[in-house]
Amino acid sequence: MVVSMGFMAPSVAMFFNTPFIAGFAGGAMPLTMLLSFAAVFLVALGFSQLARRTASAGSVYAIVSNAINxxxxxxxxxxxxxxxxxxxxxxxxxxxxxxxxxxxxxxxxxxxxxxxxxxxxxxxxxxxxxxxxxxxxxx
Incomplete structure (x- = not known):
């Protein structure tokens, strides 16, 4: 559960960094947020697909070992x-x-x-x- 909570960090960072993002991106902020969401979503999707094939508490080690070496x-x-x-x-x-x-x-x-x-x-x-x-x- 702790690792799952740790993976929420990018989403939480996007929420709390909104004023800073607006300062740098200006009018492009909605596009920036959308692209960031897409990147985080794709990483989560990849982990969920790999986790279905690997039942282990080893998390990254087990997933990458089975997927690559x-x-x-x-x-x-x-x-x-x-x-x-x-x-x-x-x-x-x-x-x-x-x-x-x-x-x-x-x-x-x-x-x-x-x-x-x-x-x-x-x-x-x-x-x-x-x-x-x-x-x-x-x-």
């Missing part, structure tokens, strides 16, 4: 893991930047961006460890 599947999984790491760091950074700016503009409190970054990273880590601990106890 195991070595390519191994590399694909590493790219997938690295991509998630970069996405996570970028998400924390954006949150930290917005939080820092919000605190300064709203309350006049100057907080370096690294503080909210470390707080949210610590919170996610703690919740992840607690979730794993609960799962181990249940098993």
């Amino acid at each position: 195991p070595r390519t599947g191994f590399m694909g999984m590493w790219f997938f893991i690295i991509g998630y790491g970069i996405f996570e760091a970028a998400t924390y950074s954006i949150f930290a930047s917005f939080s820092s700016e919000l605190l300064e503009r709203t309350f006049g409190i100057a907080v370096p961006w690294i503080i909210p970054f470390l707080l949210v990273a610590g919170l996610v880590y703690t919740l992840s460890v607690l979730g794993v601990t609960q799962s181990v106890r249940a098993a």
